[in-house]
Amino acid sequence: MSWLHTMIVIPFIFALFVPFLYKFFTPRIHTGWFVFIVPLLLFLSLLKYIPTIAEGKTVYHSVPWMPSLGINYTTYMDGLGLIFGLLITGIGTLVVLYSIYYMSKHRESLHNFYVYLLLFMGAMLGVVFTDNVLVLYVFWEMTSISSFLLIAYWYQRKKSRYGAQKSMLITIFGGLAMLAGFIMLSMITETYNLREMFNQVDVITAHSLFLPAMLLILLGAFTKSAQFPFSIWLPDAMEAPTPISAYLHSATMVKAGIYLVARFTPIFGGNAEWFWVISSIGLITLLYGSINAVKQTDLKALLAYSTISQLGLIMCLLGLGSAALYFGYGDEATVYAAAILAAIFHLINHSTFKGSLFMVVGIIDHETGTRDIRKLGGLMGLMPISFTLTIIGSFAMAGLPPFNGFLSKEMFFTGVLNASQMNIFSMDTFGLLFPTIAWISSVFTFIYCMILLFKTFAGRYQPSKLEKAAHEAPLGMLISPILLASLVILIFFFPNVLSHYLLQPALIAILPIFAESGGIDVKISAWHGWNTELFMTLGIVGLGTFMYIYLKKWSGVYGLFSQRWTLNAGYDFAIERMERFSEGFTNQYMTGFIRDYVVYIFAVLIVMLGGSLWLFDGIAMDVSNDAPISLYEGGVVVGMIIAAITVPLAKSRLTAIIAVGVLGYLVSMLFVIFRAPDLALTQLVVETVTVALFLLCFYHLPEFRKATVPMRFKLTNLIISIGVGVIVTIIALSANSTRLFEPISSYFENSYDLAGAKNIVNAILVDFRGIDTMLEIFVLTIASLGVYTLIKLRLAGRD
Amino acid sequence: MKKPNDIILHAVTKVAVPIILAFSFHLFFSGHHNPGGGFIGGLAIASALTLLFLAFDIETVRANIGVDFKVVAAIGVLLAVLTGVGSFFFDASFLSHTFDYFNLPIFGKTELATAVLFDVGVALAVIGTSVTTILSISEDR
Numbered sequence: 001m002s003w004l005h006t007m008i009v010i011p012f013i014f015a016l017f018v019p020f021l022y023k024f025f026t027p028r029i030h031t032g033w034f035v036f037i038v039p040l041l042l043f044l045s046l047l048k049y050i051p052t053i054a055e056g057k058t059v060y061h062s063v064p065w066m067p068s069l070g071i072n073y074t075t076y077m078d079g080l081g082l083i084f085g086l087l088i089t090g091i092g093t094l095v096v097l098y099s100i101y102y103m104s105k106h107r108e109s110l111h112n113f114y115v116y117l118l119l120f121m122g123a124m125l126g127v128v129f130t131d132n133v134l135v136l137y138v139f140w141e142m143t144s145i146s147s148f149l150l151i152a153y154w155y156q157r158k159k160s161r162y163g164a165q166k167s168m169l170i171t172i173f174g175g176l177a178m179l180a181g182f183i184m185l186s187m188i189t190e191t192y193n194l195r196e197m198f199n200q201v202d203v204i205t206a207h208s209l210f211l212p213a214m215l216l217i218l219l220g221a222f223t224k225s226a227q228f229p230f231s232i233w234l235p236d237a238m239e240a241p242t243p244i245s246a247y248l249h250s251a252t253m254v255k256a257g258i259y260l261v262a263r264f265t266p267i268f269g270g271n272a273e274w275f276w277v278i279s280s281i282g283l284i285t286l287l288y289g290s291i292n293a294v295k296q297t298d299l300k301a302l303l304a305y306s307t308i309s310q311l312g313l314i315m316c317l318l319g320l321g322s323a324a325l326y327f328g329y330g331d332e333a334t335v336y337a338a339a340i341l342a343a344i345f346h347l348i349n350h351s352t353f354k355g356s357l358f359m360v361v362g363i364i365d366h367e368t369g370t371r372d373i374r375k376l377g378g379l380m381g382l383m384p385i386s387f388t389l390t391i392i393g394s395f396a397m398a399g400l401p402p403f404n405g406f407l408s409k410e411m412f413f414t415g416v417l418n419a420s421q422m423n424i425f426s427m428d429t430f431g432l433l434f435p436t437i438a439w440i441s442s443v444f445t446f447i448y449c450m451i452l453l454f455k456t457f458a459g460r461y462q463p464s465k466l467e468k469a470a471h472e473a474p475l476g477m478l479i480s481p482i483l484l485a486s487l488v489i490l491i492f493f494f495p496n497v498l499s500h501y502l503l504q505p506a507l508i509a510i511l512p513i514f515a516e517s518g519g520i521d522v523k524i525s526a527w528h529g530w531n532t533e534l535f536m537t538l539g540i541v542g543l544g545t546f547m548y549i550y551l552k553k554w555s556g557v558y559g560l561f562s563q564r565w566t567l568n569a570g571y572d573f574a575i576e577r578m579e580r581f582s583e584g585f586t587n588q589y590m591t592g593f594i595r596d597y598v599v600y601i602f603a604v605l606i607v608m609l610g611g612s613l614w615l616f617d618g619i620a621m622d623v624s625n626d627a628p629i630s631l632y633e634g635g636v637v638v639g640m641i642i643a644a645i646t647v648p649l650a651k652s653r654l655t656a657i658i659a660v661g662v663l664g665y666l667v668s669m670l671f672v673i674f675r676a677p678d679l680a681l682t683q684l685v686v687e688t689v690t691v692a693l694f695l696l697c698f699y700h701l702p703e704f705r706k707a708t709v710p711m712r713f714k715l716t717n718l719i720i721s722i723g724v725g726v727i728v729t730i731i732a733l734s735a736n737s738t739r740l741f742e743p744i745s746s747y748f749e750n751s752y753d754l755a756g757a758k759n760i761v762n763a764i765l766v767d768f769r770g771i772d773t774m775l776e777i778f779v780l781t782i783a784s785l786g787v788y789t790l791i792k793l794r795l796a797g798r799d
Numbered sequence: 800m801k802k803p804n805d806i807i808l809h810a811v812t813k814v815a816v817p818i819i820l821a822f823s824f825h826l827f828f829s830g831h832h833n834p835g836g837g838f839i840g841g842l843a844i845a846s847a848l849t850l851l852f853l854a855f856d857i858e859t860v861r862a863n864i865g866v867d868f869k870v871v872a873a874i875g876v877l878l879a880v881l882t883g884v885g886s887f888f889f890d891a892s893f894l895s896h897t898f899d900y901f902n903l904p905i906f907g908k909t910e911l912a913t914a915v916l917f918d919v920g921v922a923l924a925v926i927g928t929s930v931t932t933i934l935s936i937s938e939d940r
Contacts, residue, residue: 677834681826685842689929692849696937757898757912758832765836766914766921767896773917774879777924781872784928788869788935 002061004075004129007042011122014038015115022111031110032100039092039121046085053082054501056508060131060195070192076131079505083344084128084252084259086502087351091251092121094480098359099243101477102366113153113241120146124252128259132192133182137175140220143256144171147248151240163236166571170223170233178220178260184213185267198266198512205271214268217260218277225257227315228285231308232567238300242362245300250307250358251351258311258347261318262510265340269511270325272424279319279419283437285312290444294451294551295558299361299371302448303354306397309441310350317343317412320419320434324511335418337511341499342411344506345524348498349396349404349491356484357393357452360386363477364456369467373451378461382470385478387457392485398449398544399442399537404491406537407524413438413533439536446544447551454548495524595713599720606723609731619730622737632673640666653701657694661687678761805854812854819847827922831910837918841925848930857938868934872927879920882913 014035022031049059059077077085096117103110123146126139145168152164186192188207189200197204204210221227226234237249248254261278268274289309296302321340324333363386364379365371380387392403399409416438420431463469472478491498508514528534547554589600613619643666646659668683748760757763765773827840851860886895898912 678836678839681834682839682842685839685846688846689842689849689933692846692853693933693936696933700936757914759830759834759836761834762830762836762918763914765838766917770883770896770914770917771893773921774883777876777879777921777928780928781876781924784872784931785869787932791935791938 002059002063002075003045004059004061004077005063005073007045008075008122008125008129010042011038011118011125015118015122018114018118019111022114026110027105030100030105031114032096032103035114035118036093036096036100038118039089039096042121042125043086043089043093046082046089049077049082050501053077053079053505056505062131065135071134072132072193073135074131074193075129076195077129078509079502079507080259080262080344080509081128083348083502083506084255085125087255087348088121088124088128088252091247091351091355091484092117094355094359094483095243095247095251098246098362098477098480099241101474102243102362103241113150116146116149116153117244117247120150120248120253124256127256131194133186133194133197134192137179137182140178140224140256141172141175143248143253144168144175144224147171147237147253150244150248151237153241153244154239157239159236160239163233163239167233167237169575170230174220174223174230177216177223181213181216181220184209184216188213194263201267204267211273214271214274215277217264217268221257221260222281223257224260225254225311225315226285226308227257227281227312228288228308229567231285231289232571234308235301235304238298238304242300242358242365245303246355246358246362250303250354254307254311255314255347255351258314258318258343261315262340262343262506265318265322265325265510266512269322271322275319275322275326277319278322279316279434282312282314282316282319283434285309286316286441287437287444288312290441290448293448294444295555296448297373299364299373299376299452299456300358302373302452303358303361306445306448307350307354309445310346310354310397313412313438313441314343314346314350316434316438317346317415318510320415321511323419323422323424325513326424333511333513336415337507337514338411339415339418340510341503341507342408342415344503344510345411345495345499346405346408348502349408349488352484352487352491353393353396353403353405356389356481356488357397359477359481359484360389360393363473363481366477367468367473368470370465373455375462375465376456377459378457379470380457382461383457383472385472385482389478389481389485390453390457392488393481394449394453396488398446399540402492403488404495405488407492407495409442410528410533410537411524413536417532435536439540442536442540443544443547446540447548450544450548451551499524599716602720602724606720606727609727610723613727613730613734618738619734620737621730621733626736630673633670636666636670636673640670653698657691657698660694661691664690678759808854812850816847816851819850820844823847827918828915830918831912831915837921838925840918841922842929844922845926845929845933848926849933852933852937857934868927868930870927872924872931875920875923875925875927877920878923879917882917882920885913885916 018031018035021034025031025034052059060074061076062072062074065071065073096114099113099117103113120143123139123142127136127143130136130139148164148168151167152160154160155164182192185197185204188204188209189197191197204213223230234249234254238245240249265274286309289305289307289312293302293305293309296305317339321336321338321343324336324340327333327336361371364376364383367383368376368379370376396403396405399405413435416434419434422431461470589596640663643659643663647656647663650656650659664683664687668680668687671677671680671683744764752758754763754767757767823840823843826835826843827837828835830836830840848860848864851864883893886893889895889897896912896914896917898910898914900910
């Protein structure tokens with residue numbers, strides 16, 4: 001275990017202790033203070049990696065996990081992973097600090113909150129630092145699950161549950177598709193390790209599964225990163241507590257899809273499909289998100305749509321930049337690589353300004369009791385610090401100087417302008433669409449930024465509509481957004497420091513061709529003359545201001561679209577239909593009669609065992625080598641047959657139970673005769689406990705009636721029971737004569753040497769086949785819990 | 800309800816249960832080399848408990864043995880898993896066992912095996928499972 005492994009595991013381990021910390025220290029100390037240490041420690045230790053990574057080195061460790069399946073727990077850190085790691089732990093630290101003041105230690109169940117949060121943190125670190133695709137998938141789904149739990153944190157609310165279910169269904173669906181893509185990739189390359197896949201790009205590109213694998217993996221990325229049309233889950237995810245929205249649903253988790261696309265660019269990049277799918281979906285999402293954000297009245301919903309749109313922007317840039325791989329190393333590649341650089345740059349910027357905006361919205365919600373812009377207004381004088389923070393955040397988002405959003409927005413325009421002059425992938429036909437749509441979306445972005453700022457802080461203060469008298473938040477709550485907002489400004493003035501230490505290593509990780517040829521040096525500067533990009537920005541400010549002022553005049557346009565045909569309505573319709581269908585389908589076979597279920601079980605048994613006996617040609621009966629049957633054995637068997645025949649013919653239930661008992665004890669007698677004391681003992685004790693159980697159940701069973709069973713049931717039962725009997729007999733007889741599998745006699749020979757045990761049966765149980773036994777006791781325990789809950793729940797329901 | 804006259808059952812149970820328990824422990828520990836083991840040992844203990852429950856009523860037994868058998872089952876499963884995980888610390892794969900011979904004060908040369916820890920887990924899970932099942936069904940009136 002390396003330190004990198006340990007870093008991923010720490011949040012999980014710490015999560016184990018959170019409930020105890022909560023129990024012992026609440027309400028004296030807010031649980032968040034303990035949790036705060038974890039991301040802080042991880043962040044500081046990740047900082048130490050920056051010089052190493054900036055020199056172009058990478059960190060790689062591998063620990064065998066399931067070596068027989070080729071699954072190793074391999075961690076890998078390059079520039080891309082490091083940026084994400086820093087975001088996860090850095091924003092995580094700030095969010096935990098913020099949540100200490102946001103989440104009341106008296107009213108909220110903080111232990112749940114922080115356990116889920118730590119689970120998410122660990123899983124997300126796992127996603128970005130893992131090199132094995134299957135391990136990556138496991139961590140990926142864990143982020144979905146922890147997000148589900150966090151959205152449903154206030155599970156008493158119907159909307160929370162709805163939002164949680166929606167996000168879960170959509171992201172897990174994408175995750176499963178991604179898994180299928182991963183499996184295809186590993187079928188092509190015969191490895192689960194990303195590093196090794198990167199060495200076989202030629203093989204992958206030539207393979208027929210290339211396109212399916214690519215599309216499936218993209219499905220995972222798009223669902224996670226809320227790309228159109230999967231974006232519908234993100235606005236509903238805003239039911240989560242605001243620290244969570246700031247952390248998962250704007251800064252980190254929704255960027256996992258971006259990470260995935262960036263991570264797989266070395267494999268898929270440079271292909272027309274990859275280029276087109278990502279850049280066009282990204283562009284559509286950008287437009288869709290920004291247009292929808294303008295009509296929102298809830299501040300968090302507005303931010304949610306703006307997140308969707310910004311994610312689309314980053315996605316689009318990654319798509320455009322992938323063209324660099326088409327050209328190979330050269331001047332043209334450098335031009336498109338700048339788009340990738342802009343993507344990573346904007347990713348960081350977005351996390352800073354959106355994180356601070358979410359936190360400020362949380363403050364507004366916390367201090368006024370509402371997030372509805374129709375009720376808010378005039379908070380400028382009452383909450384001056386929050387106002388300043390919002391100016392910084394929203395101007396950065398709108399792409400104005402002197403904030404970091406301006407730099408990355410300009411770089412985005414450079415990217416789309418370059419793309420419009422591209423002469424590959426039939427871009428010469430559609431090229432002009434890119435700058436046009438980008439520009440229109442940016443106008444809308446500008447408008448919603450102004451809405452966010454002015455509708456909240458300017459205008460008239462309406463205390464009658466607010467639940468609480470508005471006032472500035474406590475200092476502790478303000479620290480995190482202040483830190484983020486100062487980053488927003490710092491990055492504007494010193495972008496090249498960031499670029500040198502973080503962006504360029506990440507760029508090399510995404511476009512490895514630059515690593516071989518001496519790296520790339522991109523200078524980010526705030527001023528680059530009176531060029532097209534600057535004029536585009538000026539146009540946005542002009543038109544945006546104009547449209548914001550006359551917002552009331554044209555916002556009626558939104559009402560023209562019918563609510564019946566939205567994506568959400570489609571989702572709800574599909575869910576409802578699916579529920580009804582599966583309910584109907586389930587009712588078909590879940591009759592509630594144990595009789596039927598037993599029939600299913602035994603029918604499957606007959607088909608599976610009989611079928612495989614047939615297929616593998618396992619039926620063989622050879623009695624020539626058998627020992628002669630002794631008198632005792634014959635006697636016991638005759639007794640067993642009599643007992644067995646008694647069961648179906650018995651007049652009373654008690655007789656039947658006793659007959660079954662006799663059968664069981666006779667079997668153990670047979671074991672004694674064959675000198676299998678272990679089996680005999682087990683059989684005896686099992687029989688004893690079973691009879692006790694039977695007697696208990698006996699009390700509850702209804703009167704024993706015979707004649708009421710219709711003929712059809714009798715016939716089915718007859719067929720099934722004869723079938724099972726025949727199959728089991730054939731297997732028992734054939735077992736001696738066929739050798740379908742390796743004989744287990746090696747256990748007999750080695751048990752004393754390998755396990756130090758003279759009792760082979762036990763050595764097999766606990767050592768050689770230990771996992772089987774472990775799973776068996778799992779099943780046993782789950783079954784007993786099932787019995788317990790079924791009975792207790794029924795009692796509770798009846799009272 | 801008339802209280803049944805079960806004085807013989809009570810008297811026998813009081814003598815029999817310690818014997819059954821002692822025998823079950825023997826079964827459990829001898830499992831490494833002789834017939835027995837976690838599963839049978841656990842079941843035998845469960846049957847001793849069942850006898851107690853049958854002879855005396857559930858409430859009386861529960862007042863004297865204040866154990867939640869659901870928890871026992873959970874502890875058993877956890878123990879079994881943890882023994883498996885434990886092998887990670889010695890750089891071995893999941894559920895690897897080892898054994899060695901030690902000279903203990905009273906027992907003399909004794910073999911100690913990590914498999915026994917796993918077996919304890921199995922036994923606890925079996926006890927917890929069977930007693931939970933029997934109790935929940937019998938309490939269902």
